Amino acid sequence: MNEVSAVQFSPDTVSLTVNGTARAYRGDGLRRLADVLRDDFGLKGTKIGCNAGDCGACTVLMDGAQICACLVPVGQCDGAAITSVEGLGGASRLSDLQRSFLAHGAAQCGICTPGMLMAASDLLTRSSSPSRSEVEDALGGVLCRCTGYQKIVEAVLDVARPAHIVRDGNVGARAAKVDGPAKLMGTERYGADGIPADALYVRAIRSPHPCAKFAPGNLEAFVAARPGLVRALTARDVPFNAYGIYPNIKDQPVLADGLARYRGDPLVAFVGTREAIEAIRDEEVPITYEPLPAIVGVDAAKAASPLHAGRDQNVLADGGVTCGNIEIVFGSAAHVAEVEYETSFVEHAYIEPEAGWAERKGDTLEVHVSTQNPFQHRDDLAQILNLPKQAVRLISSAVGGGFGGKLDLNVHPLVALAAWLCDKPVGYIYTRPESMAASTKRHPARVKAKAACDASGKLSAFWSHAELDTGAYASWGPTVANRVPVHAPGPYIVPHAKTRGTAYFTNCPPSGAFRGFGVPQSAIASEAAMDTLADALGTDWLDFRRRNALKAGDKTITGQVLDDSVGIVETIDAVEPYWRTWNNAAAVFNAGSPRVQQGVGIACSWYGIGNTSLSNPSEMKIGIAPDGRITLYCGAVDIGQGSNTVLTQIAADTLGIAASDIKLVMGDTALTLDAGKTSASRQTFVTGKACELAALDLKAKLAQVKDRAALRNMPVDNHGDVLTGHGRFDPPTTMLDEKGQGVPYACYGFATQVALVQVDLDFGTTKVLKIAAAHDVGKAVNPQQVEGQIHGGTAQGIGLALMEEYIPGRTENLHDYLIPTFGDMPEMICRIIEAPTQHGPYGAKGVGEPALISTAPAIFGGIYRATGVRVTKIPVLPHRLRAAIRAKEGTR
C-alpha cells in the first residue's frame, strides 16, 4: 500500500552507539531503553527505580542530553549515541566526577548514584563551573533518599578541584567508602542485578480491597491457557504459611488464606517467564471476592471485631512507663501544656524496589536478596519451607536503601518457594506501585501529651499516650509501642511521668520499622509541649531546654541512671549561636515582609541505641590467610549508611594495618556470623564493638606467632584462613518491669536541631531555609559518614514534616507520593559532639535514627514562630497550614 510505505514496521533493527561502541538491537521497538541496556547489553549500572520517569535512577545521556531510559522506547534510539555510567570512567578508572563523588561521600546506598552522575555529566558539558542553583535544577530530576543531596551538590560544584580521597583511614578519618568505587562505576550488584538470565520469575496477585474474603478459581486452567506460565501458587502450597518479626507473633501469611487484610495483601502467585507473568492482568485472574467493611483508623479498630483472633479491641501491643505520681504534680503545677498531634502513613521510598532470586541446589536453597536482616530472614525461610536452617543460605546483595523497610520479608518467601518447587532459579522484582502497596510504613500516630513545670521552669511531670495504627499485621508494632513510651518526654529530667504506646490492627498496610521506631512521631508532641511551657514562663525556648536537659548522673523515666555519655547539653550549646543569630535575622526580615514570614524552631531528642531491653548480640570474625591477607567476615548488612567502611576502619585501626588490606565478606549466612539486624542504629555501636573485640582477639593470637612466615605452614580452615579472631558483644540492658522500670539501652544518642523556616501566609507554603544540627555520636568513626547520616535523616524529617502522606491506593508512585528533592533542602550545618560511651567501640554510639527525630519538631516550632499557628495534622501541607492561618486571621 502506497500510503503506509513510509512507515517502518516492527520488528526492525535499531543501530545505536552505547558508550562509544556500535550496537545493534533487533526486536520489539517499544521495549524501553533501560531494559535493553540492562538485559540485552548487560549494562546493569543503569538502575530502574520507578519505571515512570519520577525517580531518575535510570538517567542516561542520549546524544548528550539527560533522559529517563525507562521512558524511551529503544525504537527511538536508531542512530543515537547513548552514554551510561559504564561510559564515564571505564572498567577500572574513575572519572574526575566519580572521584569527586567518592571524595565527598556523595554516594550512600549508591542506587541513585549512576543517575546523579549522568545528570551531572549533562550539566558539566554545558557549563564547566555551574552555580549551586544550576546544579540543583540539572540534578533535580533524580531522587535520593539517603544523602539529603548536600554532598552531591558539593561533589558537582568541586569537580574541577582535585579531590583528596582518603583510602586508608583509621578510626576518626573521613575515609572514602570501601564499596564506593563499585557504586560509582555501576558495578555494584543490587537485588535485581544478579538474577540469572535463564531464571523464571514469580509475581503475586494482590488484593485490590482493604478487606475481603476471596476464593481462587481454576488457576491450573489459567496457567495452561497461557504459554510461558509454569505454575500457580496458593496458600496451600506454603508448608508453614506464617511469618513475623516476633517469635511468638507469626501472623503474616506468605499468601493469604481466604481473607485479604489490606489492599496489597498477596493472594495467589504465578511462576513463569518474565514476559508471561508481566502479561497477566490482575482482573483476568480467576479470583472471586466478597468485600467486607474495612477497619480504617484506630477509633474504628477499637470498636470493630478482632482482625486477628484473640486481639480484643484489635490491640496488638500496649506498653508504658510510670514513675512518681503525675496526678499530684499536675494538680499543683505552675504551668501545664497540653498538645495533640496526628501523623500519617509514611513510605520508606528507598529508590531500589525489593528484588532478589533463589536457586535450589539439591536439598539446599540459596536466596539472594536485598535485605537488612539476613539471619532472621534465613530462619524465617527455613520455617516457611519446613527446612532445617542449615539448608537455607541467604546472601545479601548490595542494598539500595532500607530505612527499616527491608527488615521484613518481601520477595524472599515467594522466590524461595517457587525455586524449591520448580527446581529452577526464580527471580522477583517489585514494581514501584507494588513496592509501595506491599511494604511496611511508618506508623500513623495520634499522640496526646501533657507536660508541667514549676515556677522556676523545671519540668515536673509528663504524660503521653501514642495510639498507633499498626495496619494489618504485627510486623514491628510491638517494638514501636514499647520504644515510644520510653522516649516520650524527650531528653529531659522528668521526675514524674506516665507514658503509654498502644498499637491497633486495622485494614491498612502493615506499619513496621521506619527510622526511629515511633520516636519521631512522639517527639513532635513532646517538643511542642516544651515550646508551650517555655512561652508560658516567658523563657527562651533554648534556655528552657538546656535547664531541663539530662546530664550524667541523672535518672531517666525508666529509672536508669545515666552514668556516662550524655551529650545533650553540648549539642544545645553547639547550636546556640545559630539559634540567636537566626532569630535576630528573622525579626529583621519579618518587619519588612508582611505576607512572607520567617521563624526559628528548636528541638532536642534522644534515642536508645540497640534493641529495647532485648538481647541483641553481634558476632564478628576476622581471619588471616597463610599469605597474611585479612578477611573481615561481616554479617552486618550495609544499607548505604556505611557500616562496611566503619567496620573496616575499626578493624584496621585495632589491628594496626591499612584498611585497604582488609577484604570484606558481607551478609552471607554461610560465611559470616550473625551480626543482627541493620536497625535501631546499632551496627556501629554493637557490631562495631564485636568487630573491635574480634580484631583484638586476632591480634592476641598473632602475637603468639613467631613471625609472619610461620603462617604459611599452619593448617587452613574451610575459609582458607590459618587464624581467626572472634568477637561478640551484647549491650548490657535489663528487662523493664510492669511499670516500665529498668535499663532499656546501654547508651543513648542525643541531638539538637535548629530550623529557620519561611512561610508564605497567603499560600501556606513552607520553605526550610537553614538547619543547624548538633549530634552526640560518642565518637565519629567516620565524620563524613556521620554528616551524611545527619543530612539524609534531616531530609526524611523534612518529608515527614511537610509533604509525605501515604494513602493506600492513591499514592503508589513517586510522583503522587512526594519525597524531598534538591529544591526542598535547606543549607545545612552539622556539628558533631563526641561524648564517648564506655560500651561502644572507641566510644562510638549510633546516629542513623537520631538524625531524623529533631527535624520535624524544629520545623513546626519555626512555623509557629512565623505564623502563630500549629497545624496538628501532619504533614503540614500548604492547604492545612493555610486553613490554620485563615482561622487565626479570621479573614478570607
Add this chain to the structure above:
Amino acid sequence: MRPFIFERATSPESAIAAFHADRATSFLAGGTTLLDLMKLDVVRPERVIDINALGANEIEISEDRLRLGASVRMADAEAQEELRRRVPMLTQSLALAASTQLRHMATLAGNVLQRTRCPYFRDVSWSACNKRLPGSGCAAMAGFNRQHAVLGASDACIATYPSDFAQALIALDATVDVVGRRGRRQLPFAKLHVPPGRTPEVETTLAPDELILGFEMPIEPWMSRSLYLKIRDRDSYEFALASAAVALEVDGGAVRQARIALGGVAAVPWRAREAEQALIGRVLDEASCQLAADIAFAKAQPREHNAYKPLLGRQTVARALLQAAAMEA
C-alpha cells in the same frame, strides 16, 4: 503490556495513513505520558506510531509572531533566550513543569495532550472512572479529591487538567495547526480541549487521525510583562495545586489588556476572561487584583478535600497580578 505493533512514521501523511488502518492506535512523541500509561495498563493501544521523525521541530520567532513546532522538546523551547525575555510566562511554564530529563524528552504537543494525574484514572484496580471506562462512574467524587478540579468539571468527572504550558498558550491566544485525513486546519488553542461534561473520555476536538503540527501566537511588546506562578506541595518538579499565567499591558498606570489563565484548578486549560475584563481601565493595586481573583473563582465548585482550592487559587491570581504589575516591562 499487551502485544502491539510499533511503527515509525517519517512524514505527517504516512502517520495519518497508518492511523486510519487501525482504530486502536496511539501516536507516540516524547513517550513520557504514553509509555507510563501503557505500563499501568490504562491505555491499551494495539499499534503505536512513533511520530518523532516527521519534522515539526521549528522554533520561529519574528517581530510579532511565534511558531513552535509540535515536536519541539520542552527544554529546547525553554532555552530560547529571546523567548525568556519577550514572553517570560511561556518559558517559565515550561521550566517549572518537569524535571530536566522529562523536559529533554517531552514534546510541546505531547505536553498539552498529557492525561490527568487523577489516581482513579491511573490505577485500573479502581473500577469507577468515566474517563477510562465510560459509564462506570467517578470514584473521585466521594474519594480522595484533594488534587481535583473546581472549575469546568462535571458530575461525571472532576479530574484536573495537568499541563502548565497550556495555560501560557491559552493566555497568549495561540492557535493550533492540525493535519488529518481531511486536510490541514487551524483552530484556537481554547477550542482544542473540551470540558468533561457527560463524556469525559473525550478530551479534545481532534479527530482520532489528526496530529498537531505546531502552535502559533502573536507576540506583542507588552508580553514581556508576564509570568507564570505555580504553587505546589514541594519545591522541585511537581504538579500545581494552583497556578496562574498572567500578562499585562499597562498604559499610564491603567490596565489596557490583561491575560489570566489558571492551572491546577480546572478540568481543561482555563482562561479567566471575566477576570481579565474586570481589570481593564483599572489601576493595579491590592483591591483590583483581589477583585479579579474573586471573579476568576466565582463559579468554583469545590468538593470535600479540595475546598481549599478556590481560596488558594484566588491568592495565586492576586499575587501573580501584583508581581506582574511590579515588573519592569
